[in-house]
Amino acid sequence: MRLEILCTGNELLDGSVVDTNSPYLMERTLALGLPVLRKETVPDDLEVIADAMRTIGARADVLIVSGGLGPTTDDLTVDAAALAAGVPLETDEAMLAHIKERFSRRGVTFTANNARLARVPKGGVAVTNPFGSAPMIALKVGKAEVFLLPGVPREFRGLCDQEIVPRLRERVLTAAGHTHLALRILKTYGIPESHLDELMKELPQRHPHVKLGFRTHAPENHLKLFAEGPSPEDAGARLAAAEAEARALLGHRCFGADAEEFPAAVLASLQKSGATLALAESCTAGLCASLLADVSGASRTLVSSAVVYQDQAKTQLLGVDAELVRRESAVSAPVTRALAEAARAKAGATYGLAITGWAGPGGGTERDPVGTVYIALAGPRGLVEQRHRFGFDRARVRLFAAYQALDLLRLEAEGVTP
Amino acid sequence: MRLEILCTGNELLDGSVVDTNSPYLMERTLALGLPVLRKETVPDDLEVIADAMRTIGARADVLIVSGGLGPTTDDLTVDAAALAAGVPLETDEAMLAHIKERFSRRGVTFTANNARLARVPKGGVAVTNPFGSAPMIALKVGKAEVFLLPGVPREFRGLCDQEIVPRLRERVLTAAGHTHLALRILKTYGIPESHLDELMKELPQRHPHVKLGFRTHAPENHLKLFAEGPSPEDAGARLAAAEAEARALLGHRCFGADAEEFPAAVLASLQKSGATLALAESCTAGLCASLLADVSGASRTLVSSAVVYQDQAKTQLLGVDAELVRRESAVSAPVTRALAEAARAKAGATYGLAITGWAGPGGGTERDPVGTVYIALAGPRGLVEQRHRFGFDRARVRLFAAYQALDLLRLEAEGVTP
Numbered sequence: 001m002r003l004e005i006l007c008t009g010n011e012l013l014d015g016s017v018v019d020t021n022s023p024y025l026m027e028r029t030l031a032l033g034l035p036v037l038r039k040e041t042v043p044d045d046l047e048v049i050a051d052a053m054r055t056i057g058a059r060a061d062v063l064i065v066s067g068g069l070g071p072t073t074d075d076l077t078v079d080a081a082a083l084a085a086g087v088p089l090e091t092d093e094a095m096l097a098h099i100k101e102r103f104s105r106r107g108v109t110f111t112a113n114n115a116r117l118a119r120v121p122k123g124g125v126a127v128t129n130p131f132g133s134a135p136m137i138a139l140k141v142g143k144a145e146v147f148l149l150p151g152v153p154r155e156f157r158g159l160c161d162q163e164i165v166p167r168l169r170e171r172v173l174t175a176a177g178h179t180h181l182a183l184r185i186l187k188t189y190g191i192p193e194s195h196l197d198e199l200m201k202e203l204p205q206r207h208p209h210v211k212l213g214f215r216t217h218a219p220e221n222h223l224k225l226f227a228e229g230p231s232p233e234d235a236g237a238r239l240a241a242a243e244a245e246a247r248a249l250l251g252h253r254c255f256g257a258d259a260e261e262f263p264a265a266v267l268a269s270l271q272k273s274g275a276t277l278a279l280a281e282s283c284t285a286g287l288c289a290s291l292l293a294d295v296s297g298a299s300r301t302l303v304s305s306a307v308v309y310q311d312q313a314k315t316q317l318l319g320v321d322a323e324l325v326r327r328e329s330a331v332s333a334p335v336t337r338a339l340a341e342a343a344r345a346k347a348g349a350t351y352g353l354a355i356t357g358w359a360g361p362g363g364g365t366e367r368d369p370v371g372t373v374y375i376a377l378a379g380p381r382g383l384v385e386q387r388h389r390f391g392f393d394r395a396r397v398r399l400f401a402a403y404q405a406l407d408l409l410r411l412e413a414e415g416v417t418p
Numbered sequence: 419m420r421l422e423i424l425c426t427g428n429e430l431l432d433g434s435v436v437d438t439n440s441p442y443l444m445e446r447t448l449a450l451g452l453p454v455l456r457k458e459t460v461p462d463d464l465e466v467i468a469d470a471m472r473t474i475g476a477r478a479d480v481l482i483v484s485g486g487l488g489p490t491t492d493d494l495t496v497d498a499a500a501l502a503a504g505v506p507l508e509t510d511e512a513m514l515a516h517i518k519e520r521f522s523r524r525g526v527t528f529t530a531n532n533a534r535l536a537r538v539p540k541g542g543v544a545v546t547n548p549f550g551s552a553p554m555i556a557l558k559v560g561k562a563e564v565f566l567l568p569g570v571p572r573e574f575r576g577l578c579d580q581e582i583v584p585r586l587r588e589r590v591l592t593a594a595g596h597t598h599l600a601l602r603i604l605k606t607y608g609i610p611e612s613h614l615d616e617l618m619k620e621l622p623q624r625h626p627h628v629k630l631g632f633r634t635h636a637p638e639n640h641l642k643l644f645a646e647g648p649s650p651e652d653a654g655a656r657l658a659a660a661e662a663e664a665r666a667l668l669g670h671r672c673f674g675a676d677a678e679e680f681p682a683a684v685l686a687s688l689q690k691s692g693a694t695l696a697l698a699e700s701c702t703a704g705l706c707a708s709l710l711a712d713v714s715g716a717s718r719t720l721v722s723s724a725v726v727y728q729d730q731a732k733t734q735l736l737g738v739d740a741e742l743v744r745r746e747s748a749v750s751a752p753v754t755r756a757l758a759e760a761a762r763a764k765a766g767a768t769y770g771l772a773i774t775g776w777a778g779p780g781g782g783t784e785r786d787p788v789g790t791v792y793i794a795l796a797g798p799r800g801l802v803e804q805r806h807r808f809g810f811d812r813a814r815v816r817l818f819a820a821y822q823a824l825d826l827l828r829l830e831a832e833g834v835t836p
Contacts, residue, residue, distance in 0.1 A: 013454045015445030016633055016642070018436060027433030036431045038466070041457040048456070215434050224434070279725070285711030286704020289725045293703030294813055296779055304731035306724060307697070307707045313722035316764050317735055346734050361714055394714055 001175060003029060003168075004060040004144075005039040008049055008067040008077055009151055012041050021066045021149075021156045028165050032172050033181040033228070033235075044068060049080035057084060057142025062171075064164060067151030069134040071113045077148050082121035084141045089119045095126045095135055102133060131158035173232075180232045182239040185215075186223045186246055188253045189262065189407050193221050199249050203242060209235075210242040218396070219403045220262060223250075252416045255407075263291040263298075266406045269413040270301050270351075277409070278347035279305035280318060280339035282330065283357035283373060287402045303347040308339065318342040331356045331368050333376070333385055340376035340383070351412070352378040355405045357390075359397045373401040377408055384412060419593060421447060421586075422478040422562075423457040424470055426485040426495055427569055430459050439484045439567075439574045446583050450590050451599040451646070451653075462486060467498035475502060475560025480589075482582060485569030487552040489531045495566055500539035502559045507537045513544045513553055520551060549576035597646050600653040602661050603633075604641045606671045607680060607825050611639050617667050621660060627653075628660040636814070637821045638680060641668075670834045673825075681709040681716075684824045687831040688719050688769075695827070696765030697723035698736060698757035700748065701775035701791060705820045721765040726757065736760040749774045749786050751794070751803055758794035758801070769830070770796040773823045775808075777815045791819040795826055802830060 005025065011017040019041070026036045040056065042048045049068070056063050068077030082089045096118035103110040117134050120126045124139030132155040137148040147164060149156050172178050188196065193216050200212055200223065213224035225242050229235030247254055255265040270277060279288050279302075289305035292298045308314040311330045315322045320338045328334045336356045344352025357373030364370035375386045386408065390400040423443065429435040437459070444454045458474065460466045467486070474481050486495030500507045514536035521528040535552050538544045542557030550573040555566040565582060567574050590596050606614065611634050618630055618641065631642035643660050647653030665672055673683040688695060697706050697720075707723035710716045726732040729748045733740045738756045746752045754774045762770025775791030782788035793804045804826060808818040 013444060013457060014448050015441040015443075016631065018438065018441055020436065023433040023436055025433075026431060030432050035461075037461065039431060039459040041459070043453075043455065213434065278731075281704070283711075284708075285716075285720070286699070286707035286723055286725060287711075289704035289727070290702075290708050290816075293701075293705075293727065293777075293816070296812055298703075299727055302703070303728045304725055304735055305704055305727070306735060307704060307722055309707070309711065309717055309723070310721045313696075313765060317722055317724060347731060348734075359711075395712055398708075398711070 001034060001062065001171065001178075002060045003034050003036050003062045003064070004056050005036050006049075006052055006056060006063060006065045007039065007041045007151075008044060008065065010043045012067075013043055019066075021151065021153055024153075024157055025064060025160050025164070028160060029168060030226075031181055031183045032165070032168055033179050034168060034172060044074045044076055046076045046080050046083065049076060050083040053080060053084035053141050053146065057144040057146065060144045062168070063141070063144045063146045065146060065148045066156055067149075069117070069137075069148060069150045071111075071116050071133075073113075075116070078116075078119050078121065078137060081124070081137070081139055081141065081146060081148060085121050085123070085139055087122040087124075090122050091115070092118050092120045092126045092135075095120075095128070098128060099133055099135075127163060129155060129159060130162070131155040136163055179228050180230065180235040182227045182229070182232070182235040184225045184239055184243050185258050186225070186243070186250065186254050187256045187260065187262070188221050188223065188250055189219060189255055189403060191221060191250070191253045196221050196223060200246065203245060203249075206245070207238065207242040209238050219400050252411060252414065255410065261295070262403070263406070264295045266410045267292060267295055267298055267301050269410045273350075273413065275301070275350035275413055276303050276347070277301055277351050277353060278303045278343040278349040280343040280352065280354040281305055281307050282309060282314075282339075282355060283359045284355045284398050284402045284405070285309055287398055288353070288355065288406060291402060291406070303349050304343075306339075306343055306346075314339060318346060329365065329368075331358055331363075331365075331372065331374060333374055333387065336374040336376040337378075337383060337385060340378040344378045350379060351409060353405055353409050355401050357397065357401055359394045359401075360392055361394060371397050373397065373404070375401070375405045375408060377405075377412055379412055381412070384408060419452060419480065419589065419596075420478045421452050421454050421480045421482070422474050423454055424467075424474060424481060424483045425457065425459045425569075426462060426467055426483065428461050430485075431461055437484075439569065439571055442571075442575055443482060443578050443582070446578060447586060448644075449599055449601045450583070450587055451597050452586060452590060462492045462494055464494045464498050464501065467494060468501040471498060471502035471559050471564065475562040475564065478562045480586070481559070481562045481564045483564060483566045484574055485567075487535070487555075487566060487568045489529075489534050489552075491531075493534070496534075496537050496539065496555060499542070499555070499557055499559065499564065499566060503539050503541070503557055505540040505542075508540050509533070510536050510538045510544045510553075513538075513546070516546060517551055517553075545581060547573060547577060548580070549573040554581055591650075598648070598650045598653040600645045600647070600650070600657040602643045602657055603676050604643070604661070604664055604668065604672050605674045605678065605680070606639050606641065606668055607637060607673055607821060609639060609668070609671045614639050614641060618664065621663060621667075624663070625656065625660040627656050637818050670829060670832065673828065679713070680821065681824070682713045684828045685710060685713055685716055685719050687828045691768075691831065693719070693768035693831055694721050694765070695719055695769045695771060696721045696761040696767040698732075698761040698770065698772040699723055699725050700727060700732075700757075700773060701777045702773045702816050702820045702823070703727055705816055706771070706773065706824060709820060709824070721767050722761075724757075724761055724764075732757060736764060747783065747786075749776055749781075749783075749790065749792060751792055751805065754792040754794040755796075755801060755803060758796040762796045768797060769827060771823055771827055773819050775815065775819055777812045777819075778810055779812060789815050791815065791822070793819070793823045793826060795823075795830055797830055799830070802826060
């Protein structure tokens with residue numbers, strides 16, 4: 001079964017909008033064992049859209065089209081589909097009534113151009129869109145079953161999940177000899193991509209129906225497992241076996257799977273024992289606190305963060321000895337240690353975690369050049385200290401420092417000895 | 419002159435990689451007055467790549483191809499180009515020597531498969547790539563001038579700027595009757611997109627050669643001005659006239675243009691008078707500090723941020739009366755005011771800026787439902803207070819709260835009365 005995508009819209013060709021609709025669909029159809037074989041991007045031009053539909057309609061079984069379904073005169077996808085299919089446009093009166101009712105319910109005036117939303121190429125079908133006004137339209141162009149979806153990401157994604165994926169799954173389940181896929185993404189921190197590759201190199205031999213993929217989301221590295229099988233259950237069982245082995249090889253470096261995010265994993269580790277956290281952030285300057293606070297319920301665990309950015313703030317907010325800061329420099333093991341201990345004591349928290357460093361491009365010393373980061377973690381089992389070098393890019397140094405500090409905390413809370 | 423893009427790579431069709439190379443090129447060619455007219459994405463498949471090149475080569479004048487130039491057997495773009503052009507592959511001995519020398523200089527072993535990097539379709543030219551090993555290749559397919567570029571974004575972008583844009587500019591400058599473009603992006607905060615549209619509605623009448631575009635980067639809204647002219651100077655002069663009028667209409671709501679970022683604009687406003695800043699962040703939890711600290715040189719201005727996340731932290735870090743917090747609730751005008759004043763006093767800073775609020779999904783009260791945010795700014799001219807409602811999405815409430823607080827600070831530092 002040959003699946004293709006056609007994206008329409010000038011904004012996709014002038015660099016102002018990055019197409020995120022296609023990757024969303026691609027991930028989901030791939031999980032059904034249906035890779036997207038080709039994607040074409042065309043401007044808001046009636047003839048060009050129709051020409052692309054005709055070309056793809058001659059070779060594909062299913063074509064998903066994104067964009068150009070709105071009420072304005074530069075929304076041309078329905079017109080182009082009728083042209084490509086060689087059929088006239090008709091108005092779906094039931095859909096028109098539904099759209100008018102939707103406008104009235106929302107207190108929006110129904111202007112005449114909105115009647116365009118109920119036009120359907122003869123022989124096609126309009127499907128109600130619960131996420132917006134423009135319906136999805138299904139029709140045949142050449143040998144391809146074509147689905148026209150709105151380009152608004154929220155609507156595209158909603159219709160993808162609700163209409164497209166179930167239809168494709170149905171087709172796939174009834175197709176003889178179709179290969180089913182099951183997919184798992186294991187997320188890791190603290191292992192370079194090349195080492196991850198090396199660590200997993202024997203897995204495909206023991207699991208011949210499971211393919212591996214690697215993806216870097218710095219500073220995370222993700223391992224993708226694609227299992228194939230003659231049935232969904234079979235693919236699922238093969239995936240589970242390979243996943244168990246991969247997780248055993250990764251150990252504590254795997255912090256989560258699929259939609260699980262790193263900050264939530266850190267908080268979950270702390271919440272197992274009801275631990276609380278006070279931060280003292282200099283070079284990360286609130287990034288650790290902000291990453292954690294993005295997780296709903298973080299306020300149960302995160303007491304505070306003292307962003308002690310200038311030297312004097314270390315004394316003002318946490319009472320660290322100004323003479324120590326002057327003598328040792330703000331970026332040093334003794335000051336970082338003092339910050340971790342003061343943050344913990346002042347908040348009465350289970351853990352005090354401090355980060356200092358030279359994020360660059362200015363600053364740095366001979367002993368501690370730009371990119372140097374000190375981390376100190378004070379907790380019930382005493383003090384853990386680390387020193388790192390994270391390169392020269394300011395944003396990268398700050399992000400890597402935040403991850404490394406939070407991962408140290410996660411491992412300490414899990415009782416893992418690094 | 420007809421310009422198209424062809425992207426190759428399985429990773430662009432399985433949802434794992436979003437193509438950012440094309441938008442980079444598209445923005446730059448558009449600024450030359452050369453819109454990209456169509457973009458095709460194909461897998462690592464020799465026949466499919468060659469077929470796409472042949473089809474595009476029959477209609478385009480210039481084709482930029484991204485990806486598939488590496489040394490491994492799934493890098494097929496050079497083979498496909500030779501196939502499409504109907505010519506054999508030859509080895510460019512000078513390029514091969516250069517690549518070997520590059521490997522040796524970097525202390526990397528030159529394995530046999532790297533010789534693939536020096537293969538050129540007969541009649542084509544290999545151009546040294548200063549950003550990586552694989553050279554750029556220029557050749558003719560059909561009527562199109564075709565440029566093969568590596569897919570690695572750093573290499574693609576480097577070669578774009580250094581090789582592609584200058585060649586296209588040269589062609590454009592010598593083409594009779596070519597329309598030149600000049601582009602400016604004006605960045606605004608505090609004006610909804612529909613109001614921006616309304617505010618600018620008479621601009622095109624007074625500047626008939628300038629087109630407007632709108633782009634939302636929540637919570638920023640951007641206004642794009644595209645000026646056309648028979649020469650680059652002419653387009654530039656038309657742009658300057660329209661930009662001056664647009665800036666006058668926008669006033670202080672425009673914080674910058676093109677690559678200028680909001681946090682840098684906030685810091686620049688403070689640095690004009692050498693002002694310093696101490697933050698007290700509850701619901702934003704370090705986001706304000708982190709946004710500012712991403713700007714190089716922020717440490718001259720940002721003294722500290724007390725991320726007083728739990729109630730007790732407001733007392734522990736800034737000495738705010740625990741009884742006041744208990745009585746008024748942590749999310750309230752009096753507590754926010756006390757935090758701003760305490761942050762300012764403790765740091766001895768010019769400004770103290772405090773944010774409290776209910777980010778959701780939990781929390782909120784009848785008086786202050788989820789999405790409610792209090793902001794207080796203490797400074798030399800006294801105290802400014804605001805209360806906002808920012809909807810129900812946690813990440814959005816935090817981001818909008820941070821922007822609103824920092825914008826209040828920017829306007830106060832600029833002496834603008836809101």
